[in-house]
Amino acid sequence: MTLWNDTFGDQTVGSYIAGDIVEGTGAEVDLVDPATEQPLLAYRDGESGAVDQAVAAAEAAGSTWRGLTASERGRVLWAIGSAVRSNIDGLARLEAQIVGKPIKDAVAETTKVAEMFEYYAGWADKQHGDVIPVPTSHLTYTVREPYGVVAQMTPWNAPVFTAGWQLAPALAAGNTVVLKPSELTPLTSILLARIAEDAGLPKGAVNVIAGFGPTAGNRLVTHPGIAKVVFVGSPETGRLIAAAAGQNLKPCVLELGGKSANIVFDDGDLARSVGGAAGAIFSGAGQSCVAGSRLLVQEKVYGEVIERLSALASSLRQGSPLGVETQVGPIQNRTQLQQISTKVGAALSGGAQAVTGGSRVERPGFFYPPTIIDGVANSDPIAREEVFGPVVVAIPFDSEEEAIALANDTSFGLAGAVWTGSVGRAHRVAAQVRAGTVWVNSYKTINVMAPFGGFGDSGFGRSSGQDGLMEYTQAKAVWVETDDKAATPFGY
Numbered sequence: 001m002t003l004w005n006d007t008f009g010d011q012t013v014g015s016y017i018a019g020d021i022v023e024g025t026g027a028e029v030d031l032v033d034p035a036t037e038q039p040l041l042a043y044r045d046g047e048s049g050a051v052d053q054a055v056a057a058a059e060a061a062g063s064t065w066r067g068l069t070a071s072e073r074g075r076v077l078w079a080i081g082s083a084v085r086s087n088i089d090g091l092a093r094l095e096a097q098i099v100g101k102p103i104k105d106a107v108a109e110t111t112k113v114a115e116m117f118e119y120y121a122g123w124a125d126k127q128h129g130d131v132i133p134v135p136t137s138h139l140t141y142t143v144r145e146p147y148g149v150v151a152q153m154t155p156w157n158a159p160v161f162t163a164g165w166q167l168a169p170a171l172a173a174g175n176t177v178v179l180k181p182s183e184l185t186p187l188t189s190i191l192l193a194r195i196a197e198d199a200g201l202p203k204g205a206v207n208v209i210a211g212f213g214p215t216a217g218n219r220l221v222t223h224p225g226i227a228k229v230v231f232v233g234s235p236e237t238g239r240l241i242a243a244a245a246g247q248n249l250k251p252c253v254l255e256l257g258g259k260s261a262n263i264v265f266d267d268g269d270l271a272r273s274v275g276g277a278a279g280a281i282f283s284g285a286g287q288s289c290v291a292g293s294r295l296l297v298q299e300k301v302y303g304e305v306i307e308r309l310s311a312l313a314s315s316l317r318q319g320s321p322l323g324v325e326t327q328v329g330p331i332q333n334r335t336q337l338q339q340i341s342t343k344v345g346a347a348l349s350g351g352a353q354a355v356t357g358g359s360r361v362e363r364p365g366f367f368y369p370p371t372i373i374d375g376v377a378n379s380d381p382i383a384r385e386e387v388f389g390p391v392v393v394a395i396p397f398d399s400e401e402e403a404i405a406l407a408n409d410t411s412f413g414l415a416g417a418v419w420t421g422s423v424g425r426a427h428r429v430a431a432q433v434r435a436g437t438v439w440v441n442s443y444k445t446i447n448v449m450a451p452f453g454g455f456g457d458s459g460f461g462r463s464s465g466q467d468g469l470m471e472y473t474q475a476k477a478v479w480v481e482t483d484d485k486a487a488t489p490f491g492y
């Protein structure tokens with residue numbers, strides 16, 4: 001907790017509203033170190049009271065933030081990016097400890113947060129409207145306007161990354177924000193808001209709620225002062241959010257889960273395919289929305305790929321998130337660990353085999369071993385449901401057509417990859433896989449410049465790039481009559 005104490009002294013953890021920590025009034029939230037199972041800290045749920053206060057603060061800050069010129073807002077965003085760069089080590093250590101994420105991954109993700117602010121800093125003064133060539137004597141033009149106060153909800157697997165991912169474009173478009181991170185991982189989002197203010201962001205432009213979903217989160221989605229809802233999380237909660245947003249006629253963006261297909265053909269570089277497949281599912285201990293959790297392998301090389309992947313999986317260094325050599329950390333929380341164990345256990349009882357892993361590691365901490373499941377049909381629950389752990393199902397295929405059919409036989413559509421030595425095949429498959437992101441001979445490469453989002457149960461709307469910025473603005477058409485003698489509708 002050093003960084004927290006350095007920043008906030010001995011103040012209790014609470015919501016961050018208009019530059020102050022506001023202690024919650026609701027049920028106690030107990031945070032546990034995922035690597036040791038020891039208690040870390042406790043705080044109280046901010047509930048609806050904190051949300052009401054935060055929305056009011058964001059409304060008040062809106063005129064200050066939008067009172068700056070677009071270039072001035074861009075300079076503040078750039079300064080936030082620089083400030084994040086100066087705080088990477090501290091932010092990443094805190095993220096690693098709370099999330100259980102290996103420090104190397106936490107540093108990489110925090111670095112991306114700096115990139116996000118820098119990228120959207122450049123967009124702040126480049127949001128133009130259009131002039132529309134209407135067939136009348138009007139000058140008709142559009143302007144892009146911010147929504148006002150937007151609500152953002154983020155998950156526990158990548159808190160500081162998802163916070164930066166959504167805050168930067170929202171601010172670049174002129175909105176102010178109330179962000180509710182997962183109740184399990186609020187600290188780095190609160191610190192990010194503080195860092196942003198120290199870099200010049202007006203107080204209240206970003207407020208962070210520490211609290212539970214059904215209490216604080218639900219109030220946030222339904223609050224009349226919220227103009228748009230952006231949700232990053234599970235499909236189950238996504239349905240609740242979309243229903244609540246719909247009931248209140250609020251537009252929403254949903255960035256949800258996945259069951260992404262990683263397709264390995266026999267005509268590619270097998271060593272790279274296997275290395276890519278391992279990174280796709282075991283990095284982040286599989287707690288990644290884009291995890292390559294269905295490995296589809298062409299029959300001729302199936303045995304070899306599974307053998308090599310199994311050897312690689314067993315060699316991965318699992319351990320303390322703060323260890324610089326650690327490649328795979330623990331699962332973030334006990335509930336998630338139990339869900340992984342239950343889903344794998346059910347698959348094994350149903351006749352599937354664990355080539356490697358398959359049961360919990362007996363040691364302190366929420367560790368689950370890299371696991372490869374064989375003997376599974378694509379219709380089995382373990383191949384259809386998001387496990388959100390280091391668990392991959394391997395399924396053989398014969399032809400290109402079969403691979404595409406298997407890849408698309410899912411309710412999800414977040415990501416996918418194809419490993420092949422054929423340029424033509426790479427493009428054919430990429431064109432036919434129904435997913436928001438498709439990689440060729442690569443996996444998990446993402447950048448704030450490229451749009452990201454889901455098809456099907458993986459959600460709707462886009463984040464990152466220009467598409468992500470557009471989600472935070474709405475078009476207004478202005479019609480100016482240029483003919484002083486033009487007839488009015490009733491001819492007067």
Ligand code: NAD
Nearest residue numbers: 154155156181182213214217218233234237255256257289
């Ligand atoms: P979750 O759905 O349980 O929680 C996400 C957020 O919603 C949290 O802040 C939570 O407190 C809040 N919430 C929960 N119930 C709520 C309610 N009734 N009303 C309002 N808010 C509520 O998700 P999680 O378990 O924290 O995260 C894991 C999931 O997130 C996985 O499915 C993963 O694939 C997904 N995810 C998606 C992306 C993406 O970009 N598509 C990125 C990261 C994670």
